[in-house]
Amino acid sequence: MTKKQISKQIIEIAKRLYNRNMLAACDGNISYRLSDDEILITxxxxxxxxxxxxxxxxxSLKGATVAGNPSSERLMHLAIYNKCPKAKVIVHAHPPMAVAWSVAKPALTELPTKCLTELILCVGKIPIVPMAIPGTEDMGSLLNPYLPDNRVMILARHGAVSWGEDLDEAINGMERIEHAATILYHASHLGELSEISDADFEKLLALRADLGPRSI
Ligand SMILES: [Zn+2]
Structure with missing residues (x-):
């Protein structure tokens, strides 16, 4: 794909996120690793x-501006590209339900994984990364302990980030985060959140291991 084609696809992804209420005003950013030392970013x-x-x-991979006026949240993107050689695309958005969990339940370190089979099968788990002041170096350094093992993460009191080996994987991961957060929200209002058995959890983890690390 040419730079122009990739740029158009990045904007298509932004439209999908906007239409699903995951981007308000100037929120969010999307990047694409073009080569070993060049990253396109909104x-x-x-x-x-x-x-x-x-x-x-x-x-550049060190953060120097090559062209345009790159996102102030680029340090988060660079942390992921530097620690995850397989990362080709990064999507950062502000999915409301996912962020709401981090606000209402500040002690939570991940969305309740053992409630949803699809969450385990499709992404493994959805950790909640401690809060960082947007635009600071913390946005990168606080992510480091979660990389490269996690491809989808909620950023406490801020948003979420999803990386993938292609555009589809990165957007799928972001949709998966918000969909799981929404189901869990509704479930928690209908009654207590119930968990699957340890035996079923082990089976699902084994299936996930067979599927590989990609977000589905
Ligand atoms: Zn943000």
């Missing part, structure tokens, strides 16, 4: 679903 301070492909910025 611009700072713009509504990503409505930009022109020419506005997609470019940075």
């Amino acid at each position: 611009p700072s301070g713009r509504a990503k679903a409505f930009i022109d492909p020419k506005e997609i910025s470019s940075i």
